[in-house]
Amino acid sequence: MHLSLQKHFGYKTFRPGQEQAINTLLAGRSVAAIFPTGSGKSLIYQLAALHLPKLTLVVSPLLALISDQLESMQQSGIPAARIDSTLDNVEMRKIRDEVKQGRVKILMISVERFKNETFRQFLSGVELSLMVIDEAHCISEWGHNFRPDYLKLPEYKRNFNIPQVLLLTATATPKVIGDMCKRFAIAEDDVVMTGFYRPNLHLSVLPVAEEAKMEKLAELLKPVSNDSTIVYVTLQRTAEEVASNLRQEGINAVAYHAGMNNVERESIQSAFMYGQIPVIVATIAFGMGIDKSDIRQVIHYDLPKSIESYSQEIGRAGRDGKLSYCTLLGNKDKVNVLENFVYGDSPERSEIKELLGRLAAAGSRWEIQILSLSNAVNIRQLPLKTLLVYLEMEGLIKPLYSFYASYKYKNVLDDEQILAKFPGERRAFLRAILDNSTKARIWTTVDFDAVMANYNTDRQRIIAALDYFDSKGFIQLEASQMSEVFEVLQPGFDVEQLSDLIYEKFASREKSEVQRIKDMIDFFEGERCLSVALSEYFGETSTWENCGHCSVCLSSSAKFESSLSLEPLSKAVVDSKLAVLKTEHGGRNLSPVTLTRFLCGIHTPLFTSIKASSISGYGAFENYRFEEVLKYC
Incomplete structure (x- = not known):
């Protein structure tokens, strides 16, 4: 194993916890690895996969994480691949063939890929040694970044006969760890935790009035304006405003947020990685999967969403072990805004009842499109997906398959050139597709109903033909409007009773999320050493009283004020x-x-x-x- 460590990663020794986790996996047991951000969690599955007999499947919440980790593995000589929406049909088939031939040791996917029927059929024919779940805290409803699709991962593990699982997270409290391990039957002895305290990170909480934050930020950055720094803000417009103001102060800063297109984001990220842009002003969209060891400062211009988010974000500083500063500029002006984000994600009882009424009227099968259903019942997409998973967990619905409702194509060859390539019945079938599609100036939209009404065929054959033409370069195909089909397992359910049950689930989660914000404010205003308090929040028992270098140890605790002068409501x-x-x-x-x-x-x-x-x-x-x-x- 040490030879593999040296050969593929260039290290002579393991970091704390890595070898224990790998040995547990190679002994045939599942593992939960709770390591701080930047402490080498990904090496655990990458090295273990090289010593396991079958495929290792890595499930990640973000495409950006997959892309970055894949590039790193390929540079290390590890045979790895990904399947995601950025691949065309030819690339997808090539990777599936390589997996079946055993030429790929690690396959990376997003959790949503399990919804794809073609992928599930493919995976059922593949032997697997290990499922790795990155950001595993997402499976817990008590976690700070709950993702409903993660709840189904234990079922997928069973369905695809995956013998072991590795859970990876940097931000799990004892309650979340217990929840994660219960869902995957991981023994307490097989939870590997390393210390959360990183002595090279100097944590500071500075009470600053809202109108003075910009001046304070510039003051912090000017003496070290060439050091790699991430400034975190809450809103996209704030990122743009702060970056612009810093540039006016002579600081080379650029905004980064989810409102930018992929090309812009990748260009900015690359420039930051190579030191061409020292300061990034970003929403939380920035940082996931970033493997830059020399980030000297992480500054929270706005309050983070939770203690977990704070820990994850400051964890991007000082991965090289050198002195780095993590500074938060705090006040209470935006606390209500943070809480109000939570209330936006909780559907009303009437909205839940409206959705369940639609389900009750569907009969034995329920076909939906998330966007159109979201608009129809006035529930935002993420809580809507959570609601659907709740219905699955209650045994009301079962996902059957998903498909794209709309297909359109752009001709590379003209219709007659394509027709000339096929004789007899195949040409007649193709003619039916071409003649019963709606042509616009550039794109042609396939009318499945019209094709099937005029030719004895089915949807699957039409799609297979379109995929084939696309793979051969005859057309450029685009699919959209993902539809999901569920089997209704209890058609006669009580709408009122179930509405109450689901509503209470959301109400409980809402209360928990609001409390999480209150706990965060208490943490930042606390009188205890910040490093000790942070470690103990994540379940680490401290053997020391203080770090000696956080703002509480060096000065005093922070007290946040609100400069808002709110008129009384009536x-x-x-x-x-x-x-x-x-x-x-x-x-x-x-x-x-x-x-x-x-x-x-x-x-x-x-x-x-x-x-x-x-x-x-x-x-x-x-x-x-x-x-x-x-x-x-």
Whole structure:
């Protein structure tokens, strides 16, 4: 094993915990590895995979993580591949063939790939040694970044006869670790934890008024403006504003956020990696999978979402072991905004009931498109996906398959050239596709119903033909509008009773998320050493009282203030802000919760459809507590 470590990774010794986790896997047992960010979690499965007989399947929450890790493995001489939406049909088939031939040791996918019926059929014919779940805290409803699709991973492990699992995370509390291990039957002795304390990270919490933050940030950066630094903000527009202001101060800073296209983001990330841009002002979209060892500063311009997020984000500093600074500029001005994000993700009882009514009317099969269903029932897409998983866990529905409802293509060869390549019945079949499709100036949309009405065929054969033409370069094919089909296992369920059950699940989670924000504020304002308090939050028993170099140890605890001067609310004031919505946009029929979301500037599908952000009153009370505004709606 040490020879593999030297050959593929260039290291002579393991980091703490790595060898123990690998040995446990090679002994045939499952493992949960809880290591701090940047401590070498990925090496565990990469090295273990080289010594396991069959395929290692790595499940990751983000395409960006997959891409970065794959590049690193290929440079290390590890036969690895990925299957994701960026591949065309030819590339996809090539990788599947290489996996079946045993030429790939590690296959990386996103969790959503399991929804693809073709992939599930392929995987059922592959022998696997290990399933690796990156960011494994996402499986726990008590975790800070719960992803509903992760709940189904234990079932996939069983269905595909995968003997072992490796859970990887940097941010799991004892409660989350217990939840993760219970779902995969991992023994307590097979949980490998290394210390969360990193002595080279100097943590500081500075109370700064909102209007003074920009000046303070520039003051922190100017003496070290060439050092690699990440400045974290909450909103995309804040990233742009702060980066622009820093440039005016002579600091080479660039914004980075999810509103940019892939080319822009990759260009900025590459420039940062190679030191061409020293300062990135980013939303949390930046940093996942970043393997840059010499980040000297991580500055939180805005409050993070949770202690877990804070730990993950500061963990990107000082991976080379050298002194690095993690500074938070804190006040309470935006705490209500953070809480209000939580309220936006909790569907109302009436919205849940509307969805369940649609399910009850569907009969034995239920076909949906997430986007259109989200718009129809006014539930945002992420909580909608969570709701669907809850229904699965309650035994009401079972996913059968997913498919693209819409196919369109652009001719590379003209129709007659394509037809000339096929004789007899195949040409007649192809003619039926071409003649019953709707042609626009560039793209042709396939009308499946028309093709099947005029020729004795089925949807699968039409799609197979289109895929074949695309792989041969006859056409350029695009599929869209992913549809999911579920079997309804309990058609006669009680809509009212189930609505109450699901609503209570969301209400419990909402309460937990709001408490998480309160815990975070208490942590930053606490009187204990920040390093000790952070380690103990994640279940590490400290044998030392203080680090001696955090802001609490060197000075005193922080006390956050709010500089907001909020006018007292009243029924008359609230009604005045709702007047345009109610008189001109049908707002009289909206529930108190929906009206409160409007006033707090919380996005919903309904508000997108009526362009609520342009309506007078939208976001008028975004700095107020949701529950306070609700009293007057």
